[in-house]
Amino acid sequence: MAGFFKSLFNKITNRAEIDWDDIEADLIASDLGVRLAGTIIEELKELGRKISAQDVVEVTRKQLAARLPHDFAPLAPRPDGKPFVILVVGVNGTGKTTSTAKLGNWLKKKGHPVILAAADTFRAAAVEQLQRWGERLGLPVVKGSPNADPSSVCFSAHQKAIADGAAFLLCDTAGRLHTRHNLMEELTKIRRTIAKQDETAPHLTLLVVDATTGSNALQQAKEFHKASPLDGVIVTKLDGSGKGGIAVTIHDQLGIAPRFIGTGEEPGAFAMFEKEKFVREIL
Numbered sequence: 001m002a003g004f005f006k007s008l009f010n011k012i013t014n015r016a017e018i019d020w021d022d023i024e025a026d027l028i029a030s031d032l033g034v035r036l037a038g039t040i041i042e043e044l045k046e047l048g049r050k051i052s053a054q055d056v057v058e059v060t061r062k063q064l065a066a067r068l069p070h071d072f073a074p075l076a077p078r079p080d081g082k083p084f085v086i087l088v089v090g091v092n093g094t095g096k097t098t099s100t101a102k103l104g105n106w107l108k109k110k111g112h113p114v115i116l117a118a119a120d121t122f123r124a125a126a127v128e129q130l131q132r133w134g135e136r137l138g139l140p141v142v143k144g145s146p147n148a149d150p151s152s153v154c155f156s157a158h159q160k161a162i163a164d165g166a167a168f169l170l171c172d173t174a175g176r177l178h179t180r181h182n183l184m185e186e187l188t189k190i191r192r193t194i195a196k197q198d199e200t201a202p203h204l205t206l207l208v209v210d211a212t213t214g215s216n217a218l219q220q221a222k223e224f225h226k227a228s229p230l231d232g233v234i235v236t237k238l239d240g241s242g243k244g245g246i247a248v249t250i251h252d253q254l255g256i257a258p259r260f261i262g263t264g265e266e267p268g269a270f271a272m273f274e275k276e277k278f279v280r281e282i283l
Contacts, residue, residue, distance in 0.1 A: 012053040020045070023056065031214045031245035032060075036252060039063055061279050064248055068275045069257040072232075075204075077112060077167035085158065085169045085194055085201040088234070089187065089224055090208035092175045094217075095236035097126045099208045099262055100172040101133030102270035103234070106260075108139060112167040117157030118143040119150040119190070120175040130172055137267060140164075150174070150186060151193035158197050171202075174224075187228035206259060208234045209246065217246045221254055232259030235273075244282040247273075 011026075012018065020041055027037035043059050044051050078084050088103070090096040097120065104114045116139050120126035127143050134141035142157035154171045161169040171194075174187055194201045207230050209217035224230060235247045235258050247258040258273040 010053075012051070012056060018051060027060070031211075031249060033218075033245075033249040033252065036063060036067065036248065064279050064282075065275060067248055067252045068278070069251065071274055072257070072259060072272070074110070074272065075107065075168070078203075081165065082198055083115075083158065083161040083166050083169040083201075084203050085161075085171070085198070087171050087173055087187075087190065087202045087205040087228070088208060089174045089205065089228065089230075090234075091220055092123060092126070094208045094210040094213075094220075095262055096120070096175060096208040097129045097172050098133070098265075099234045099236055099260070099270070100170050101130060101137060101139070102262060102267055103206075103260065104133075104139045104168075104170050105137045105267045106270055107168050107170075108137065113165065114139055114168045114170065115157055115161045115164065115166045116141045117154050117169060117171040119153040119157075119171050119173045121146070121148045121150050121153060123175050126172065126175055151189045154190050155193045155196070158194055158201070162197060174228075183223070184227040187224075191228065204231045205229065206232050206234050207256070208236060209250070211235050211237050211244050211246055214246055218249055218253065221250045221256060225254060225256065230254075230256045232257050234258075234260040234262060236262035238263050238282075244278070247278070 024037050024041045027040055028034055040060055040063050044055060088096060088100045104116050107114050116130055116134055118127040118130040118141055121144060124146060131141050142160055144153040150173055158169055173190055174183060191202060205228055207221055207224050209220060233250055233256055238244055238261055251257050261271050261273055263269045
């Protein structure tokens with residue numbers, strides 16, 4: 001969005017008259033959504049004077065900050081010593097498998113033992129990709145036979161996590177959105193299977209969305225949220241894409257907060273969501 005606001009900045013600065021419809025269309029195009037764009041325009045009009053590009057940035061920052069959640073506490077191991085189970089879901093191509101590995105690496109660097117479950121079994125490349133990441137980062141990966149039932153892979157990985165005393169189990173699951181019925185069945189089965197060994201699990205379900213896909217990401221969030229209640233979002237591809245507004249829209253419309261941000265290909269290009277930093281950087 002930084003690139004977008006630079007062009008908007010220049011557009012307003014070089015114009016004698018403000019075209020409100022044009023500015024609103026630009027705000028919507030930056031994935032802020034119709035409702036938020038309209039609110040920003042109304043507040044700008046209420047200033048009752050000729051607006052500057054800086055006014056647009058300041059009002060937009062204020063509205064974004066009002067719609068984003070406060071920062072979350074870092075993930076911590078459970079007091080009872082049992083594995084903290086995280087399901088990572090999302091369509092293929094969003095960076096889901098890579099984000100699972102990056103989150104595992106982030107937790108490992110904080111001193112927590114982590115196990116990864118390669119449960120996106122219908123895409124062989126996802127299993128191989130997670131294995132390669134596991135070898136690179138020194139994280140154990142549990143996988144099943146080709147086309148194995150995803151829930152059985154999660155069950156085996158959960159068994160291992162309990163036996164090994166791992167603090168976190170990350171399950172890379174559900175890499176498709178072919179029909180909502182199939183998706184719902186599979187995710188429900190995974191949740192039910194994991195709960196057999198720990199009725200409180202899974203403890204966190206995170207959806208991975210690609211910041212560059214805009215309204216598609218919002219639709220994905222709606223579908224996955226119906227299939228398996230989401231606790232948060234990992235927003236990927238924020239490295240120079242000029243986007244990021246979709247994270248605000250998903251939280252504003254669905255109440256699902258951004259929890260982590262992916263900004264590049266390297267393992268370290270991953271961080272917890274921080275509201276002030278996010279608002280400052282996308283504008």
